Amino acid sequence: MLKFLHCADLHLDSPFKGLYHLPTSIFKRIQNSTFQAFKQVVQTAIQEEVDFVIIAGDLYDGQDRSLRAQTRLRRELERLSEKNIPVYIVHGNHDHLEGKWVDLHWPESVHFFSGGQVESIAYEKDGKRLAMIHGFSYEKRAVMENRVHLYPDGTDECYHIGILHGNAEGRSGHDPYAPFQVEELIGKNYDYWALGHIHKRIELHHDPPIIYPGNIQGRHPKETGKKGCYVIQLNGKQATAVFHETQDIIWHEEKINIASFSNLSELVEKSLQIKEGLREYGKGVLVKLILEGDSDFHHELNGQFLDEMLEMIQEGEEEHSSFVYPYQIIVKTMPKWDREKLVNETHFVGGLLRNIDSYEEVDQAVSELFLHKKARRYLEAFTSEEKKELMKEAESLLLMSLLKE
Structure with missing residues (x-):
């Protein structure tokens, strides 16, 4: 059995433009809400005793990620490292690799996927390979081509999990970055697809699960309702997905x-x-x-x-x-x-x-x-x-x- 947490679109340190008219105490609470939400993500991972955590892109709100955002992220990732919970991260269109920032030292248990080509990382437990995790980071802001063909086909040797920050073709209202078709993902024979980019919870397919968890904290009046992450259990061919709220x-x-x-x-x-x-x-x-x-x-x-x-x-x-x-x-x-x-x-x-x-x-x-x-x-x-x-x-x-x- 494999148990992991899937979240996406953290948008840490989002500026929350247009809300300065609110009372100071409430505005400060809103400004801190993305950090508080990610803290709850980490707390959920620890409480649920997951094997690892997947973050499917857009950790930060902008390409020139702030030192404050990176420091707060590292602090929470260190909490996971102390519990021996690895973290697998791809960068999306908002925090692509062409941005400028002061790079910090990250815990060894955190893996950032490289840009451009799909990378495959093995997850091992007690000396046994349990899963292969496949994904790529955006090497530039606008990745407009379909890259599903770059993902290797899954086999029956272990679980296969794909991470993809992109837009399902046919869905309007979002930038068509890294477009894909659901049938293409199903054809890869993976056990789970961890998606990012859409700030709304959407289950595109049940077997295998292909899921947008939405963002962890609503950032403006159009992003209404509960926000959070999913805890996924894979047991043979059976998969369960449980939503956990994280928004402040x-x-x-x-x-x-x-x-x-x-x-x-x-x-x-x-x-x-x-x-x-x-x-x-x-x-x-x-x-x-x-x-x-x-x-x-x-x-x-x-x-x-x-x-x-x-x-x-x-x-x-x-x-x-x-x-x-x-x-x-x-x-x-x-x-x-x-x-x-x-x-x-x-x-x-x-x-x-x-x-x-x-x-x-x-x-x-x-x-x-x-x-x-x-x-x-x-x-x-x-x-x-x-x-x-x-x-x-x-x-x-x-x-x-x-x-x-």
């Missing part, structure tokens, strides 16, 4: 439908209830409240009320180690009107709505944002869902203006 800070979105509320005080009370329901011992929770539904008091959800409400439900949270901090309230509510009836009207509003339903020039409308010298550095391309949301919000604003009388 949880990003969360909570939708509140206000259609059944008769006044604003019910909204405030519901928000407080939700806040308490999200509290987790020892964890920090950053929550975005999204208000939805048709309501007679939609027009009362103005800037002054929302600012006061947010300040009230935030009060005192920065003093708690197990905090729940609502950092934003998004209004997606609508006045109560019959859209279907309005669409079928012959007046201007009906024509406007019919035009919105057939509008396909969102990219052109927002193109100036991405051409702006400063703004484009902080923007990512809109997804299809985000474009739909923009259209929905634009429609809401137009209708509110036109029908306010």
Whole structure:
């Protein structure tokens, strides 16, 4: 039997841009969260008494890894070394080998895979070879070619584990680095594929397991939910994968439908209830409240009320180690009107709505944002869902203006 831990995308010392407006104590906690998450990864490996640990790329957030990040990483790897737990590491696109850094002395039990060509390392226990571990580090930031053919085929002599930091072909939303097809990985006859690069937990295949563990700590509002690592057991042809949480800070979105509320005080009370329901011992929770539904008091959800409400439900949270901090309230509510009836009207509003339903020039409308010298550095391309949301919000604003009388 073989037992090991698989994690990826540590992004140690992530800068957490755009969060400076948060209270100082909470912001400092967020800044330290990637280190705390990796500390929990190591603690899990020790508690589970794993044979070894695999880190599938992007240990650091940037190619010029900070001395602080390297020092904190070494400290945790030394804890594993003291427990005789080897660590096998590949570098990904964020921490590729062309970067500049002060290289530290690492424990002898830590193996960093070389760049470019696939390297194969034997794991031995009590003088017996139990596994061959195959992988490569990014020798440059953008590895665009498929390198699966460079991995040797597996045999029945021992377990074979592949480490690959790359993007499964056909999956959008991520840079297509080191692309691969699932069928190619299955064809290698390996017992497990330890993937990295995608910050979401995804099991691409069950037998053999081909798994993205996701990152160990969410770094911004889009990386919501539980984050962590997997502990894998291989026993003959049987494989089990158990997820373990590691995040110190949880990003969360909570939708509140206000259609059944008769006044604003019910909204405030519901928000407080939700806040308490999200509290987790020892964890920090950053929550975005999204208000939805048709309501007679939609027009009362103005800037002054929302600012006061947010300040009230935030009060005192920065003093708690197990905090729940609502950092934003998004209004997606609508006045109560019959859209279907309005669409079928012959007046201007009906024509406007019919035009919105057939509008396909969102990219052109927002193109100036991405051409702006400063703004484009902080923007990512809109997804299809985000474009739909923009259209929905634009429609809401137009209708509110036109029908306010």
